[in-house]
Structures are given as C-alpha cells and as structure tokens.
Amino acid sequence: MQDKILLFIPMYNCEKQIVRVLAQLDTNIQSYLTEVIVVNNRSTDGGEQAVIHYVQEHEFKIPVTLLRNDDNYGLGGSHKVAFDYAMKNDFDYVIVLHGDDQGHIENLLPYLQDHSYRQYDCFLGARFKKGAVLDxxxxxxxxxxxxxxxxxxxxxxxxxxxxxxxxxxxxxxILKSRFYLKYKDNLMFNYCMILGSSYYKHHMGFFPIRWSEDDQVSNVKIMNQAVIVLKLLGSYFLDPEKFVEEEHRDTVIKEYTANVVFSTKGGI
Incomplete structure (x- = not known):
C-alpha cells in the first residue's frame, strides 16, 4: 500500500524562487505524493499570485493547496500549521521542502522509490554528509x-x-504527541527538533543533498544565531528533560491557524 505523503512548502517573500520549487515537482515526483500545500507566512511580495498562476498554467496530477497563516508565525510556526494539517487529514508522512529553491526534492526520490524512508521517524537532508554538493x-x-x-x-x-x-x-x-509545540517559532525550530527527537529516541537518518545559493535572500544573522544555538544546546546538555518540557517560544500561541487562499480541490 502506498503511503499518504504530504509535501509542505513554507513560503516567505520568495516570489522568484517559489515557481522554481513548484517546477521541481515533475510527474515522477508527484507519483509518490498525495497532496502539496504551500504555506504563506504573510509574505509582502507577490508570492501567492505566483503560486496560483503557476498551478493554473501547469498540469498537476495531485491536489495543490495554498494556505495563508493568520499571523506571521515564523518558519517554525508554519511547520506547526503544516503538521496539524497533516494529522487532521490522516497523512502518514510530511516532506518539508523550503520555498526558496535551495534544496532539491530529487535528492529524496531514490528513498521514495525503494521505500527506505520508512526506516526512519525523521529522515533529514544533510548538506554536510558525504555525497552532498554545496553550490x-x-x-x-x-x-x-x-x-x-x-x-x-x-x-x-x-x-x-x-x-x-x-x-x-x-x-x-511521532507528530501526534505534538512534542514540538513549545519549540521556537523562528529559524531555531529545526535545532529544537533535533534535540527533541534525540530525547524521545526517534529513529533519525540523514541523506546527502545538493544545496544551492544564488538569488536567495538570507534571514540568518550568523553571529547572533550562533550564540542562541549554543545556549539551546547548553540548556539541553544540563537538563534534557527540562528542555523538552519547557516553553521556548517568545510568544505563546494557542492555535496555529491558516486560511485556504486557493486549492485545486475547490478553487479560490
């Protein structure tokens, strides 16, 4: 039986790149997916129209849905919107592919074809594993x-x-417990996920990917982020149980909600 797989594409001010990400979804890739959702985190550019126009002009064999967060939740918050969507719609897996066109979903294709992804709770793309390519x-x-x-x-x-x-x-x-809910809503979310999955003994695997940087705009302030990450790691090292249970968000949000802007399942 084929797994029900959701592809989640977070989008924030990447109007030029988002269409290139959608172009990655050829018929071969689509054959392993059940639905695509693009989650717009309150972008201020024309990303939404770019998505709608591209989807309307190209043939997709699976549903494509565009969601707009009800507030700017950050990258981590968009993950929480997508994870909730996946669980409410009984998906088996969620693939995350950033909308800035730095990652390439083709790197995951061999593992979708041989079903080896099923060995892992978290199967993570790695820029620094042997076989990876950095452009x-x-x-x-x-x-x-x-x-x-x-x-x-x-x-x-x-x-x-x-x-x-x-x-x-x-x-x-692993998402059903919502263990990730109190993790940071910003770019630190993935760091928290690594630590949380380690604590809960989720089966983690890594696969090499190709990573490209050309016209993307980075939201990372390197030195500031480096200090914050060290603090996160230090707090986990000192008391792992406290780390996974405590509140990490700057602003506590009760529910991460979004509205459907466009969907091939039902139009606008």
Missing amino acids: GYSWFRTFGNKVYNLLFSLVVHKMIYDLGSGLNMYSCN
Whole structure:
C-alpha cells in the first residue's frame, strides 16, 4: 500500500524562487505524493499570485493547496500549521521542502522509490554528509556548520550531519504527541527538533543533498544565531528533560491557524 505523503512548502517573500520549487515537482515526483500545500507566512511580495498562476498554467496530477497563516508565525510556526494539517487529514508522512529553491526534492526520490524512508521517524537532508554538493556556500559557513554538527553529535550521542536543511521528511506517528509545540517559532525550530527527537529516541537518518545559493535572500544573522544555538544546546546538555518540557517560544500561541487562499480541490 502506498503511503499518504504530504509535501509542505513554507513560503516567505520568495516570489522568484517559489515557481522554481513548484517546477521541481515533475510527474515522477508527484507519483509518490498525495497532496502539496504551500504555506504563506504573510509574505509582502507577490508570492501567492505566483503560486496560483503557476498551478493554473501547469498540469498537476495531485491536489495543490495554498494556505495563508493568520499571523506571521515564523518558519517554525508554519511547520506547526503544516503538521496539524497533516494529522487532521490522516497523512502518514510530511516532506518539508523550503520555498526558496535551495534544496532539491530529487535528492529524496531514490528513498521514495525503494521505500527506505520508512526506516526512519525523521529522515533529514544533510548538506554536510558525504555525497552532498554545496553550490555557492562559503568555506567559512561550511566550517562553522561542521563544528556545530560535531557539538550536537557529542551532546546527543549520535552523528548529526545537518541541524536544519530545507529538505526533511517526518513520520506523522511521532507528530501526534505534538512534542514540538513549545519549540521556537523562528529559524531555531529545526535545532529544537533535533534535540527533541534525540530525547524521545526517534529513529533519525540523514541523506546527502545538493544545496544551492544564488538569488536567495538570507534571514540568518550568523553571529547572533550562533550564540542562541549554543545556549539551546547548553540548556539541553544540563537538563534534557527540562528542555523538552519547557516553553521556548517568545510568544505563546494557542492555535496555529491558516486560511485556504486557493486549492485545486475547490478553487479560490
């Protein structure tokens, strides 16, 4: 039996890139997916119209739905919207592919074809695993990421090859507890997920990916982020149980909600 797989594409001010991401979804890729959702986190550009126009002009064999968050929830908050959508609609897995066209879903295709993704609760794209290809990524950032991967590996007692790339896959079985709800809503969400999954002994696997940087606009402030990540790791190291149970969000949101802007299941 084929798994019910949701592809979640978070979008924030990437009007130029989002159409290239949608173009990655050829008929071969679509044959392994059940539905695509694009979650717009209150973008201020023309991303929504770009999505609608592209979907209307191209043939999709699976439903495509465009959601708009009811508030700016951040990247982590958009994950929570998508995870809730997946569970409410009885999906088995969620694939995350960032809308800025840095990751390439074709890197996941071999594992979809042979079903080896089923071995993992979290199957994570890795920019720094043997076989990965980095286009336009500086040596300094590569070195820094490898250092942090090593630090996390030492703390969680498992090799970590990437703390948060733009291509990941999660089993909905682990999401049902909503263990991630109190994790940060910003770019730190994936770091928290790594630590939480390590604590709960989720079966984590990594696969090498191709990562491209050309016309994307980075939202990462490197030095500031480096300090925050070290603090996160330190708090987990000192008391893992406290880390997974405490509130990490700057603003507590009761429900992460979004409205359907467009869907091939029912129009606008």
